[in-house]
Amino acid sequence: MDIYSYLKAVREKKPLVHHLTNWVTIYDCAQVVKSFGASPVMAHAPEEVADMAGMASALVLNIGTLTTEFVESMKIAARAANAHGIPVVLDVCGAGATPFRDHKSFELMKEARVDIIKGNASEIARIAGRDVRTRGVDAAAVREDLADIARLLAKERECVAVITGKEDIVADPASLFLIRNGDEMMGHLVGTGCMAASVIGTFAGASPGGLAAAAAAGLACYEIAAELAVKGCAGPASFKERLLDRVFHLTEEEVSSMQKVTAEGAAAR
Amino acid sequence: MDIYSYLKAVREKKPLVHHLTNWVTIYDCAQVVKSFGASPVMAHAPEEVADMAGMASALVLNIGTLTTEFVESMKIAARAANAHGIPVVLDVCGAGATPFRDHKSFELMKEARVDIIKGNASEIARIAGRDVRTRGVDAAAVREDLADIARLLAKERECVAVITGKEDIVADPASLFLIRNGDEMMGHLVGTGCMAASVIGTFAGASPGGLAAAAAAGLACYEIAAELAVKGCAGPASFKERLLDRVFHLTEEEVSSMQKVTAEGAAAR
Amino acid sequence: MDIYSYLKAVREKKPLVHHLTNWVTIYDCAQVVKSFGASPVMAHAPEEVADMAGMASALVLNIGTLTTEFVESMKIAARAANAHGIPVVLDVCGAGATPFRDHKSFELMKEARVDIIKGNASEIARIAGRDVRTRGVDAAAVREDLADIARLLAKERECVAVITGKEDIVADPASLFLIRNGDEMMGHLVGTGCMAASVIGTFAGASPGGLAAAAAAGLACYEIAAELAVKGCAGPASFKERLLDRVFHLTEEEVSSMQKVTAEGAAAR
Numbered sequence: 001m002d003i004y005s006y007l008k009a010v011r012e013k014k015p016l017v018h019h020l021t022n023w024v025t026i027y028d029c030a031q032v033v034k035s036f037g038a039s040p041v042m043a044h045a046p047e048e049v050a051d052m053a054g055m056a057s058a059l060v061l062n063i064g065t066l067t068t069e070f071v072e073s074m075k076i077a078a079r080a081a082n083a084h085g086i087p088v089v090l091d092v093c094g095a096g097a098t099p100f101r102d103h104k105s106f107e108l109m110k111e112a113r114v115d116i117i118k119g120n121a122s123e124i125a126r127i128a129g130r131d132v133r134t135r136g137v138d139a140a141a142v143r144e145d146l147a148d149i150a151r152l153l154a155k156e157r158e159c160v161a162v163i164t165g166k167e168d169i170v171a172d173p174a175s176l177f178l179i180r181n182g183d184e185m186m187g188h189l190v191g192t193g194c195m196a197a198s199v200i201g202t203f204a205g206a207s208p209g210g211l212a213a214a215a216a217a218g219l220a221c222y223e224i225a226a227e228l229a230v231k232g233c234a235g236p237a238s239f240k241e242r243l244l245d246r247v248f249h250l251t252e253e254e255v256s257s258m259q260k261v262t263a264e265g266a267a268a269r
Numbered sequence: 270m271d272i273y274s275y276l277k278a279v280r281e282k283k284p285l286v287h288h289l290t291n292w293v294t295i296y297d298c299a300q301v302v303k304s305f306g307a308s309p310v311m312a313h314a315p316e317e318v319a320d321m322a323g324m325a326s327a328l329v330l331n332i333g334t335l336t337t338e339f340v341e342s343m344k345i346a347a348r349a350a351n352a353h354g355i356p357v358v359l360d361v362c363g364a365g366a367t368p369f370r371d372h373k374s375f376e377l378m379k380e381a382r383v384d385i386i387k388g389n390a391s392e393i394a395r396i397a398g399r400d401v402r403t404r405g406v407d408a409a410a411v412r413e414d415l416a417d418i419a420r421l422l423a424k425e426r427e428c429v430a431v432i433t434g435k436e437d438i439v440a441d442p443a444s445l446f447l448i449r450n451g452d453e454m455m456g457h458l459v460g461t462g463c464m465a466a467s468v469i470g471t472f473a474g475a476s477p478g479g480l481a482a483a484a485a486a487g488l489a490c491y492e493i494a495a496e497l498a499v500k501g502c503a504g505p506a507s508f509k510e511r512l513l514d515r516v517f518h519l520t521e522e523e524v525s526s527m528q529k530v531t532a533e534g535a536a537a538r
Numbered sequence: 539m540d541i542y543s544y545l546k547a548v549r550e551k552k553p554l555v556h557h558l559t560n561w562v563t564i565y566d567c568a569q570v571v572k573s574f575g576a577s578p579v580m581a582h583a584p585e586e587v588a589d590m591a592g593m594a595s596a597l598v599l600n601i602g603t604l605t606t607e608f609v610e611s612m613k614i615a616a617r618a619a620n621a622h623g624i625p626v627v628l629d630v631c632g633a634g635a636t637p638f639r640d641h642k643s644f645e646l647m648k649e650a651r652v653d654i655i656k657g658n659a660s661e662i663a664r665i666a667g668r669d670v671r672t673r674g675v676d677a678a679a680v681r682e683d684l685a686d687i688a689r690l691l692a693k694e695r696e697c698v699a700v701i702t703g704k705e706d707i708v709a710d711p712a713s714l715f716l717i718r719n720g721d722e723m724m725g726h727l728v729g730t731g732c733m734a735a736s737v738i739g740t741f742a743g744a745s746p747g748g749l750a751a752a753a754a755a756g757l758a759c760y761e762i763a764a765e766l767a768v769k770g771c772a773g774p775a776s777f778k779e780r781l782l783d784r785v786f787h788l789t790e791e792e793v794s795s796m797q798k799v800t801a802e803g804a805a806a807r
Binding site for chain 1: 285287292295296299300303304308309310311312313314316317320321324325509510511512513514515516517518
């Protein structure tokens with residue numbers, strides 16, 4: 001799989017990535033998109049989200065600090081994105097922590113088409129119907145094969161399912177990608193999960209090919225930058241600075257030599 | 270006082286610290302909690318704050334960018350925290366700047382139990398009934414002994430009162446702690462006060478003992494990290510990065526050798 | 539033009555700069571004001587914005603993540619600022635991207651006096667009535683002389699018009715300033731435009747003289763810091779850290795030797 005070709009497409013097409021995201025990591029979500037060479041825009045007023053989604057190449061929704069009104073804006077944006085034919089990414093941040101998050105996630109997926117559902121292990125397990133409880137926004141243990149959960153969710157909802165963790169899993173109904181890049185320092189930094197969703201949106205917005213491959217390529221590039229950034233960092237804050245700088249300068253040589261992506265199913269053929 | 274034992278408890282118990290905080294420093298509040306080894310979660314929808322507080326170990330409220338609706342969510346969360354038996358920290362950010370902030374602070378304290386009230390000199394003086402005016406969110410001069418104000422407020426409201434500044438004061442009805450750690454660079458960085466409240470919540474959420482001692486220990490650890498961070502920094506922004514990195518790596522040796530905490534009253538016996 | 543005298547005034551008067559700004563870059567807007575030696579305060583509740591504006595030296599409005607309710611608070615704050623006699627800066631962030639942003643920008647300018655209107659090329663062109671479309675919050679090409687647009691807008695609305703870009707343009711009805719400082723790295727960092735509006739508010743709030751000259755001086759100082767910061771930075775994130783540090787330490791020697799500000803019209807005489 002030629003991961004670098006996806007990064008090249010992002011840098012050439014500079015997709016506009018419309019976000020309705022949380023208030024904690026909103027800056028970092030914008031900057032990681034910008035560091036990759038694309039254009040982030042954050043807008044959530046119900047009066048303008050359809051217009052903004054209508055000029056964008058991808059829509060990223062993140063329920064990290066959701067409210068009822070905010071989810072109503074998400075629905076309007078998502079339906080506009082559906083009509084406009086651009087991919088919709090949903091980060092089910094904190095699903096499994098409160099019934100409200102579960103309920104709103106399902107409501108969103110019912111009222112608009114979500115192309116890529118992304119979360120950590122317990123978030124996605126909860127969305128796939130398992131009885132697990134996420135600890136705030138941190139993953140809790142799941143006693144089941146995660147690849148199976150992703151595959152089933154992808155088939156059930158005819159979407160791409162992404163589970164981030166030590167090993168990332170990207171599944172669509174026909175294929176499965178495993179990404180073994182990244183570093184445990186990512187778990188000590190607030191926002192690495194949210195940024196991953198923005199990266200997926202960015203690559204999905206620039207990619208002419210399948211969304212699962214684009215998501216896998218985006219995660220690989222982001223996590224290769226993380227591996228480069230962790231060298232010589234002094235802790236989570238200097239890691240973040242280096243990560244956003246490394247994303248900006250990521251080279252073909254780095255991506256090609258460091259990527260650890262494997263594909264199964266249709267994508268491997 | 271064995272300050273390090275409190276840090277050790279945070280790292281071992283990894284308390285989940287639920288925040289309803291302001292939109293300016295929300296990321297840094299989350300990251301400082303995470304750098305200390307605990308888990309931050311930010312959630313403010315009225316439909317879920319009780320559930321989130323119910324799975325947390327501490328609740329941190331900060332009125333920095335309050336609205337009427339936001340304070341209603343704070344009340345729901347605080348009452349759930351009270352019922353659940355976890356400590357509630359209130360940062361009265363900007364109290365004394367506008368009547369609205371004063372009014373909402375008193376309303377919050379009336380409608381739910383607040384265990385730890387934290388602010389700078391003029392914020393706490395205002396909450397203690399003095400006629401002072403805070404300059405936006407920056408402390409104004411107070412013509413009265415601050416330790417007396419803290420002690421009186423602690424007795425009147427049967428809580429812990431924390432005044433941050435060059436010398437921090439932590440009082441409960443029976444004891445008084447003075448923390449002489451920190452660096453003046455903290456005054457040039459946006460968010461050091463808000464992060465202090467999050468640190469207090471984190472240590473209070475992990476501590477089996479008294480809340481005043483936990484608050485004092487948390488402030489000492491945070492400000493020792495600040496002293497370490499300021500060495501070789503090039504200004505407020507590099508100071509922040511180093512601070513969040515230093516918190517992450519803080520050692521027993523650093524804490525024990527650098528802490529400048531003194532106790533009076535019951536805590537000193 | 540003695541640019542340094544404006545910076546000195548900021549550091550001596552430490553103006554309180556009240557913001558109603560967007561949720562993406564709110565922290566950086568606050569920190570850049572603080573790094574310059576002034577005091578930022580962010581407050582948006584309709585119940586308190588008039589009180590906060592009434593104790594401030596300048597008001598900065600930014601529609602980056604506007605909602606109808608938020609703009610109502612902006613109007614209250616702006617009218618209080620008008621009554622109090624302090625300058626009002628409006629960053630028309632994203633004007634030209636959606637009709638909602640255009641409509642709300644015009645509504646704000648109709649219902650309160652705006653002293654300084656600031657944006658990138660396509661945002662200001664749109665506010666000046668041109669038929670251009672901003673790409674999210676990124677400038678689109680404008681086929682017309684930008685200085686002419688700024689001059690006409692300044693005359694039409696009797697205000698200061700600021701267009702940021704490779705070369706910044708500051709016009710009032712009688713004068714025109716060109717600022718040729720800055721670095722292209724600013725275009726790779728989220729928030730440089732928002733911070734510019736906060737800097738303009740800070741300098742306008744401290745300056746006894748004309749607002750256009752204060753805006754030009756503020757932009758020059760900010761962009762000189764950017765030129766210093768870019769040396770040796772490893773990408774956009776380390777650039778930001780260095781920028782906020784350099785602003786903090788900016789010297790008379792740096793400002794005097796590096797400033798590239800030219801004036802035409804009344805200001806040049």
